[in-house]
Amino acid sequence: xxxxxxxxxxxxxxxxxxxxxxxxxxxxxxxxxxxxxxxxxxxxxxxxxxxxxxxxxxxxxxxxxxxxxxxxxxxxxxxxxxxxxxxxxxxxxxxxxxxxxxxxxxxxxxxxxxxxxxxxxxxxxxxxxxxxxxxxxxxxxxxxxxxxxxxxxxxxxxxxxxxxxxxxxxxxxxxxxxxxxxxxxxxxxxxxxxxxxxxxxxxxxxxxxxxxxxxxxxxxxxxxxxxxxxxxxxxxxxxxxxxxxxxxxxxxxxxxxxxxxxxxxxx
Numbered sequence: 001x002x003x004x005x006x007x008x009x010x011x012x013x014x015x016x017x018x019x020x021x022x023x024x025x026x027x028x029x030x031x032x033x034x035x036x037x038x039x040x041x042x043x044x045x046x047x048x049x050x051x052x053x054x055x056x057x058x059x060x061x062x063x064x065x066x067x068x069x070x071x072x073x074x075x076x077x078x079x080x081x082x083x084x085x086x087x088x089x090x091x092x093x094x095x096x097x098x099x100x101x102x103x104x105x106x107x108x109x110x111x112x113x114x115x116x117x118x119x120x121x122x123x124x125x126x127x128x129x130x131x132x133x134x135x136x137x138x139x140x141x142x143x144x145x146x147x148x149x150x151x152x153x154x155x156x157x158x159x160x161x162x163x164x165x166x167x168x169x170x171x172x173x174x175x176x177x178x179x180x181x182x183x184x185x186x187x188x189x190x191x192x193x194x195x196x197x198x199x200x201x202x203x204x205x206x207x208x209x210x211x212x213x214x215x216x217x218x219x220x221x222x223x224x225x226x227x228x229x230x231x232x233x234x235x236x237x238x239x240x241x242x243x244x245x246x247x248x249x250x251x252x253x254x255x256x257x258x259x260x261x262x263x264x265x266x267x
Contacts, residue, residue, distance in 0.1 A: 006191055007153035015159055017187035018166035021173075023048075026056055027127075028165065033104060034065050034096075036128040040120050040135075041092050045085060048172070054083050068096035074261035077251060078229040084218075086225060086251050091115025107131075123164075132160040139171025140164075141205050146175060146194040149203065177204060221246055224259060233258045 022028075025048065027039035038058060042051045058079060062068040068076065073093050080089035094114035098105075105112045107129070110121035123135035132155035134140060144152055144167075155163045170188070174181045182195040194200045213219050220242040227234040236243045236259050243259045246252040252259050 005153070007148065008156075010147070010188055010191060011153060011156065011163065013187045013190075014166050014170065015156070015162050018162055018169060022165060022169055023173075026052060026059075031128050031130070031161075033124055033128040034063075034099070035059060036124055037095070037116075037120070038092065040123045040127075041088050041115065042083065044088060044120075046083060050083070054080075062096075065096040065099040068093060069100035072262075073250075077225065077261065081226060081229040084222070086221075087249060088115065090250060126160050126164040130158070130161050132157075132163070134167070135164055137168065137171075138177075138205075138207055139175075140167045142177060143167050143171045143175045143188070145203055145205050146180075146200055147188045147192050149193060177207065217242060217245060221251075225251065228252060228259065228261045233260045235259070 027035055030036070039051070039055055042055055042058075061079065062071060071093070073090065076089050076093045077086055080086055083089075091114045095116060098113055104110075107125060110116055110124055111118060116124075119135055119137060122133045125131040125133045126135050134152060134155075136144070170186070174184070174186050175188070180186075180200055182189055182192070182200065186192075186195075189195060194203050220239050224234050224239060224242050224246060227238075233255075234243075236254060236257055243252070243254070246259065247254050250262065253262050254260075
């Protein structure tokens with residue numbers, strides 16, 4: 001595609017916007033694969049502002065995959081407490097064990113790591129390796145659906161990292177789902193087919209609705225995990241269904257009538 005093509009000019013405008021407006025986040029100060037993987041796992045279904053303190057504490061304690069692999073899973077889950085979706089911590093611990101033992105898998109097989117799907121693999125390739133691969137989370141998909149309905153026009157050579165971060169910031173801060181700021185500094189407003197036609201909301205990909213958190217099994221599991229982190233045990237009778245679910249997922253162990261933290265170290 002020619003650099004004078006309108007779509008290419010739009011990509012250039014996006015990169016320049018990010019240079020001015022991009023957020024300074026701790027995981028953007030490194031190209032270390034392990035640090036990027038940790039940040040991406042934490043950011044799954046979790047707001048950036050919540051992740052920052054957890055990420056900084058985590059990387060201070062376990063700066064390498066080998067450090068995390070050597071830690072007992074119970075300590076890992078306790079450190080994760082409050083971030084939600086604790087399976088992510090268990091999978092990250094398992095991935096660390098693989099990396100520490102075998103090294104990183106080939107780029108085209110990053111999804112062999114426990115808990116690493118297509119999106120997370122693309123994020124590692126983009127944000128650690130600098131490849132021109134788009135990690136398409138909900139924010140990126142929304143921007144592309146609205147501004148580039150014919151598909152992404154292409155990433156300039158050597159700008160994969162900038163483009164990936166720019167699309168995420170734009171989708172989160174400007175091209176948001178409910179209140180897009182189309183005429184308030186959006187670098188992609190000129191030539192945006194959705195904004196021009198007034199169909200921004202109509203063409204927005206529908207997000208999967210989460211079930212109600214209050215009273216859900218997810219909340220009840222979190223309550224038991226918090227008790228394990230703070231008190232070291234919890235009675236199974238407090239919530240038998242949630243307790244069984246945690247044991248089945250390898251996030252806790254049952255000893256008699258009590259639920260206790262998992263004690264197994266990585267092998």
